Amino acid sequence: MKCPPRLKILLYIDICIILSLLTYKSYLFLFETDFHSINLKGIESVKKAAKGGKGLSFVVIGNIKNSIAVFDKKLVPLINHDKPDMLISLGNAVLDGAEDKYRILYRSLKKLKSPAILCIGDNEIADKGALRFYDHFGPFYFSFGVKNSYFIFLDTTGETSESWQRTWLLKELEASQQYKYRFVFMNRPPYQVDGASIMNLKPEFIKSSSYRRFLMQTFSKFHVSAVFSSTVEIFDKKNIEGVPYYITGGGGGMLSISDENSFYHYLKVYVNHDGVSFQLMKQPDIPRYRFIAFAESLWVYIHSLFYVSIVNFILVLTFLALIGALIYIKATKEVDYYRDFGAKKKKIPDDLKLTIAMFTNTYYPFVGGVSVSIKRLADSLRQLGHKVYIFAPRYREESPEDDQCTIRCRRLAYYKNYAITNIFSPAIEKKFMSLHIDIVHVHHPFWMGTRGLKLAKKYNIPVILTYHTRLEKYAHNIPLVGRLFENAAPHYLIRRFALKCDAIAAPTFTAKEYLRNIGVGKIIAIIPSGIEFKTYKDVTPDDLNALSQKYKSNDEIVLLSVSRLTKEKNLYFLLEGIKYIKEHSDIPFRCIIAGDGPEKSNLLQFIENNALAQHVTLASSLTQDKLSQYYLFSDIFIFASQSETQGMVLLEAMAGRCPVIAVRSSGIEDVIHNGINGFKTVPDISIWSKKIISLMHNPQLLHKMSENAFSFSQKFSEESIAAKVAKLYIKVLRRLKHNDCQK
Structure with missing residues (x-):
């Protein structure tokens, strides 16, 4: 049965639409300027421009939510006219954490004549967006000083440990005493807000009551000049124990018609030696009739949503149409699954050269x-x-x-x-x-x-x-x-x-x-x-001594991991495990990660931020000859990737007499025999790390498992596999x- 001509025409049209959209999307992904560390660049720009004797001005805005009609088209021109030294976003600047949303936001921020510094919010981490925020903007919490003002940014999303952030905040406020003014920025406010968005059913304030009390008491104790937050699409001002609190959430998205304080706005702050002034800047073009305000805000929300996602929407639609057409063609295709009994048989020898x-x-x-x-x-x-x-x-x-x-x-x-x-x-x-x-x-x-x-x-x-x-x-x-x-x-x-x-x-x-x-x-x-066993046999004692001089300062246990430096290799889990080992074991050790890839700079930053430089070394990509030296030099091979089908490096490590401790996954299950040639654990940092610590503390077991690992690897020679x-x-x-x- 032949495919109907009309269906063929529809199929060709559908394919043309898909190719056109893919070409457009490819252009954006391949040729659009990438961006990294925007917050750091913004801070450096503000410090450089603030060397004069004039005061400091900045704009505070929240809930931009990729708004084109409000933020991009209306608020950005007003902000540029005000000429602030910087713009500070209080989070929820994107609809969610997808890459498309970050790129749309970046296009809007590029229209500003002032540098932008972003606080992380709930929307930024949605859809696995936390790493994207870290890559594009920087750390989740940070601080900096400009002139006589100190700026502290907190993470209220839960991505950062509350106890860690408490300690950090106290140290920062102690260090900020030399500054006349101290400002704190966060996404969620430390108190419950009366107004709430009809589009957001999540709690709009910090959930932990003890943490809320700690924050407000700390801000009061250190005489913080102002605390800014957003989350709710309203403007609100409170004074609690001598500290002014501002909620400014009218940077875009949908407004709440149930609250007269819900309108599009931003807050302009001016700081000089005489004091701090706050000026509310309303968007003048929004009508105050509630029904009209609701209709317009709903339209703005939908317009922003489709401006970001319309290409993806059309792509999915056309792909579905294409799949439907292909299924129809497949279903009407004439096939014959019976054997051809008239075929003549030919003898094929076992040793035929192909x-x-x-x-x-x-x-x-x-x-x-x-x-x-x-x-x-x-x-x-x-x-x-x-x-x-x-x-x-x-x-x-x-x-x-x-x-x-x-x-x-x-x-x-x-x-x-x-x-x-x-x-x-x-x-x-x-x-x-x-x-x-x-x-x-x-x-x-x-x-x-x-x-x-x-x-x-x-x-x-x-x-x-x-x-x-x-x-x-x-x-x-x-x-x-x-x-x-x-x-x-x-x-x-x-x-x-x-x-x-x-x-x-x-x-x-x-x-x-x-x-x-x-x-x-x-x-x-x-x-x-x-496994290429020849490369192991070629390793000499001098090769191992050279590695010992390079990496060992004393009788350290050497942990080794080999992989591409990419997100799917779960390397941040591995580094968190190393951090756990450092904090829970007194045995000296060194971890070597051999490999290269696009995540290298972020991994180095993570190592620096967590004070792991004395314990972790990135050895870049190595030839197979060099890798064999590293396998033989190391004591334990550690692995956290869950994306493997086999985990070839595990067998290579065993050939170098390294027992393996890995996270359970499809590629690990058949290679590691628990307690024999290594350990496989659930993806829990403490459990995984404790297995490493236990092997580090038991040299007899380590030696036994090393020999078992070597014996297991012998049946995987490249000759037998071929x-x-x-x-x-x-x-x-x-x-x-x-x-x-x-x-």
């Missing part, structure tokens, strides 16, 4: 588990007499790993250090055809994997997929529609792709179990990545050639 094409989205010089696994497998297969060609992205720099069998494919662009290949280039197929390929082995279920799959189907060549990666853990790396891949979408994508392949190589039994659970009924062989893969290739070829349905 020509193999591997397709991958990442390869050297990009260092990662997939790159290492492919290189080892390809080299070992070649030693068995097979020809292996690797179709990989072309990077800016050349790789020493390249040879005539590495086919570099032209790239389209870079995104977060990933080279995106032009899979539509005809040069890929031209080269593929010239090689007379017997087996296609793809290492990703999309992009280059899809290109390899289509070429294999076109030329009737069997396809093997290695399931390397838990895609849902990498959703934040996907541009434009990353949030769609955090739940069911990646499982559907993997299932759909795997069902088109002839067999799947899963690194562990848990990975095979997962593939069966999502409905993959193809051949699934458990084949982990191999032989298993070659056996799978032959099995698939026989199945395809002879229509043999047995697994």
Whole structure:
């Protein structure tokens, strides 16, 4: 049955809409200016401009909520006309913590002629936005002094420990005594507010009564000049025990019609040697008739919401239409699932030498588990007499790993250090055809994997997929529609792709179990990545002595972790664990984290902020030869990632006689045998850290587990793994050639 012409036309129109929107979104993500540490830059700008003898003025505003009609179009011009030294946002400057909302806010802030400094609020941390706030603006709580004024910003979202912040606040207020004026800024006020937004059912004040009392008593004790907060969409002023409290929440979003103090506004503050003055700046264009005010504020809210999200909304709508059309075409397609009983059988020997094409989205010089696994497998297969060609992205720099069998494919662009290949280039197929390929082995279920799959189907060549990666853990790396891949979408994508392949190589039994659970009924062989034992044998005592001189100041226990420095590797959990060990153990230790990636600068900042520099070293990316030295040099391997399908570095560490302590996940379960070659724990910092401490305190157990780890690793040599893969290739070829349905 052919696809109806009208449906084809609809399909083409739908695809054009999607491509147009994706092009627009790609432009924003790839070419729009990125921004980091806005608060720090704003503070430096204010200090630099405040060297004269005049006073200091600043604007305080709350609840901007990505408002275009109010903040961007009306309040920003008024603020620019006032020429304050800085603008201070009291939180909820975004609708939620998604990246789109932060970028829309940044565009509005760029229109200001004064630097902006933002306090964190509940909306900023929503939708996993806390790390985005930290990246784009800076720490959740901080302080600075300008002229005769000291500014303190508190975190009332719960992201920062209350007890820690109490201690910090007291120290800050003690240190601020040299300043004449002290101002405190927070999102939630320390007292209950009568007015409340009809759009917000959460408590608008700090929930802990003891913390509220502590704050107000502390502010009174240190004679704070003013306390500013927002949360509620009203203006309110109170004087409690000699301290003026201001709530200014009219920077955007929807107003409350039940409160006459709910209107769009900001607060202008002027400070000089004579005192502090506060001036309420109302937005004059908002009518005071309640029904009209409600209607207009509702429109502003909806308009702001759709200004931020309309492209995503249309994308989802068109994707759904596309999926519907594709389902219809699929359902009406004529297929025949019966065997061809007329096919002639051919004898395929066990030792047949094959020509193999591997397709991958990442390869050297990009260092990662997939790159290492492919290189080892390809080299070992070649030693068995097979020809292996690797179709990989072309990077800016050349790789020493390249040879005539590495086919570099032209790239389209870079995104977060990933080279995106032009899979539509005809040069890929031209080269593929010239090689007379017997087996296609793809290492990703999309992009280059899809290109390899289509070429294999076109030329009737069997396809093997290695399931390397838990895609849902990498959703934040996907541009434009990353949030769609955090739940069911990646499982559907993997299932759909795997069902088109002839067999799947899963690194562990848990990975095979997962593939069966999502409905993959193809051949699934458990084949982990191999270990290159030769690099361990080449390590000399001088190599280990050099590392000892570099990292050990005494008889420290050396903890090692190896991974890409990215969010999905759960490295902040690991560092919190190191902090716990530091605070709960007196045994000297050093933690080395080997790897590189986009999160490196944030990790260094975290290490500095938490006084971990004496215990943690980032060793950057290392060659495999160097890594083997580090494995043999270290005492315990620690790992916190939950995004692995195998955790190849765990086996490498065991080959270097390191027992492993890791957080339980799919890639960990089959590798670590609790109490034998390591420990696997629930994702709880104290439990995980206590296992490390217990092993540090028990040298006999540490030695025993080290030997067990080494023994366990011996069955994973790259030669034996390559032989298993070659056996799978032959099995698939026989199945395809002879229509043999047995697994």
